[in-house]
Amino acid sequence: LGDEEEFSTFVRSSSGELQRMAVLLTGDWSAAQDLVQVALTKSWRRWASIRRQDAPEVYVRRVMMSTLLGWRKRRWVHEISAGDLPDEATGADPSSSVAQHEVVLGALRRLPERQRAVVVLRYFVDLSEQATAETLGCSVGTVKSHAFRALSALRSNPALRAAIIEESK
Amino acid sequence: MDDFERGLSTALKSTPPPPVEIDPARIVRGTARRHPVRNFVAPVLAAALVAAVTVAVVLAAHSGGSNSPTNVPGGPSGASHSAATGSPARVVVPLVVRLHLAEARHVLDQSHLRWTVTRVSTPESKGVVVAQGPRAGAHVVAGSTVSLRVSRGT
Numbered sequence: 001l002g003d004e005e006e007f008s009t010f011v012r013s014s015s016g017e018l019q020r021m022a023v024l025l026t027g028d029w030s031a032a033q034d035l036v037q038v039a040l041t042k043s044w045r046r047w048a049s050i051r052r053q054d055a056p057e058v059y060v061r062r063v064m065m066s067t068l069l070g071w072r073k074r075r076w077v078h079e080i081s082a083g084d085l086p087d088e089a090t091g092a093d094p095s096s097s098v099a100q101h102e103v104v105l106g107a108l109r110r111l112p113e114r115q116r117a118v119v120v121l122r123y124f125v126d127l128s129e130q131a132t133a134e135t136l137g138c139s140v141g142t143v144k145s146h147a148f149r150a151l152s153a154l155r156s157n158p159a160l161r162a163a164i165i166e167e168s169k
Numbered sequence: 170m171d172d173f174e175r176g177l178s179t180a181l182k183s184t185p186p187p188p189v190e191i192d193p194a195r196i197v198r199g200t201a202r203r204h205p206v207r208n209f210v211a212p213v214l215a216a217a218l219v220a221a222v223t224v225a226v227v228l229a230a231h232s233g234g235s236n237s238p239t240n241v242p243g244g245p246s247g248a249s250h251s252a253a254t255g256s257p258a259r260v261v262v263p264l265v266v267r268l269h270l271a272e273a274r275h276v277l278d279q280s281h282l283r284w285t286v287t288r289v290s291t292p293e294s295k296g297v298v299v300a301q302g303p304r305a306g307a308h309v310v311a312g313s314t315v316s317l318r319v320s321r322g323t
Contacts, residue, residue, distance in 0.1 A: 004197050011193035019187035029188055038267055040196050045276075070294075071267070097183055104180050123174065124181040155173055164176035 007047050011040060014057050018064065024120045025068055027109045035071075039064040061125070062135050065117060103163040107154055115150035118143055195306060198261045262315060264305035265298050270319050273298045281311040288321045295322025 015036060022032035043050060043060050050059045108116050114136070121132040122143075129147075133140045154160055170178075263280050265273035270286065277284045291299050300318040303309060 007197060008193035011191060011196065015191040015193075016186055019191070020184045023187070024181060024184060032187065033189060033191065034267070036191060037196070037264060040191065040193075041264065041276075042272075044196050045279075067267075097185070100180060100183065101185060104184075119177075120181065123178040124184070126178070151174070151177075154177065160177075160180075161173075164173065164180050 003047055003051070006051060007044055010056055014060070015040070018057075018060065021061075021120060021124060022064065022068075024105070024108055024124055025064075025116060027105055035064060035068055039067050042067070058135070061121075062137075065121075065136055068117070069113065100163045103159050107157045107160040110157075111150050111153060114138075115146045115153070118146040119150045119154070122147060195261070258311045259308050260311045260313075262301075262303050262305055262307045262309055264301075265315070265317065266301050266305070268298055270296050270298060270317070273301075273317060277315055282309070283312060283314040285314055285316050287316065287318050289318045290323050291320045293320035293322070295320055 018036045018039070019029075019032050022035045023029055026032050026035055039060055042063050043056070046059075050056050053059065108119065111119065117136060118132060121127045121135055122129070127135065129140050129143045133143045136143070258281075260280050260282065262282065263276050265276050268276065274284060289299065293299050297320045298317050299320050302316050303313075
C-alpha cells in the first residue's frame with residue numbers, strides 16, 4: 001500500500017528528531033520513545049488526511065504535545081523531578097557533551113511542563129512564537145509569558161550557564 | 170536573541186541521537202486500518218463466515234455471564250480471516266497502553282481483536298488504559314481477546 005510505504009519513510013526520516021525532541025520534554029529515553037510511539041500511532045490512524053497537508057511533522061508534533069500534556073498526572077512525569085540535582089553534574093567534566101546533555105535535561109526537568117514545552121519548541125525546533133502557539137493550542141501571549149518565565153529560571157541556573165558558556169567558547 | 174538564548178539553542182540541538190530507532194512496521198502492522206477484503210474471488214463466502222463467527226461469539230458472550238463488557242470481533246471487513254482455507258489469520262497485538270479506552274477499543278477493533286475491561290485504581294486519569302495483556306507486539310490469532318486494565322481515575 002502506498003500509504004504504508006509513505007508513512008514508513010516518514011517515520012524513518014523523522015523519528016530520530018522526534019525522539020530527541022521527546023527526550024527534552026520527558027527527561028529520559030524510554031519515556032521519549034513511548035511518547036513518540038504513541039504520537040505516531042495516533043497519527044498513522046489519520047494518515048490519509050495528514051498526508052494531504054504539506055508537513056506531516058507539524059501535525060505529529062501537535063499530537064505529541066497534546067499527548068504529553070494529557071499525561072500530566074502520570075507518576076513518571078513527576079517522579080523525575082526530585083532526583084539528580086546540578087551539583088553532581090557540575091562535578092563532572094563540563095566540557096564533555098554527555099555532561100552538558102545531563103545538565104540541560106536537569107535544568108529542563110525543573111521547569112513546569114508547559115514552560116519546558118515552549119523552550120523546546122522555540123529553541124530546539126526553532127519555531128516562531130506564532131507556530132509554537134499553534135502547536136500547543138494556546139495564544140501567542142501565553143507563549144511569550146511561558147518563554148519569559150522559563151528563560152528567567154534557566155538564566156539563574158548556574159550549572160546550565162556554565163555548560164552553555166563552556167559550549168560557546 | 171541574546172548570547173544565552175543562542176547558547177541554549179545550541180545546547181538543546183546537541184542532544185544525542187536516540188539509543189533505539191522506532192520501527193514503522195510495528196506501528197503500521199500493530200494498528201492495521203480498515204482495508205478491503207483481499208479475497209475478491211469469494212467475497213460472499215467471506216461475508217458469510219464473518220456473520221457466522223459474529224453470531225457464534227454473540228451467543229458465547231451471552232451465555233458466558235461475565236460482568237466485564239466484551240465486544241464482538243472484527244469490523245465490517247472480513248480480511249483477517251482467510252476464506253479460502255478457513256484457518257484464522259494471525260495479527261500483531263497493538264500498543265494501547267496510555268490510550269483512552271475509546272481509542273484503545275477502536276485500535277483493537279481495527280486489528281480484529283476483542284477486548285475485556287477491568288477497572289483499577291491508579292493515579293492515571295479516568296478511562297486511560299494502564300496495562301494490557303498480551304503485550305504489544307505479540308502475535309495472536311485474529312479474534313483473540315486482549316484484557317485491558319483501565320483507570321478509575323482515583
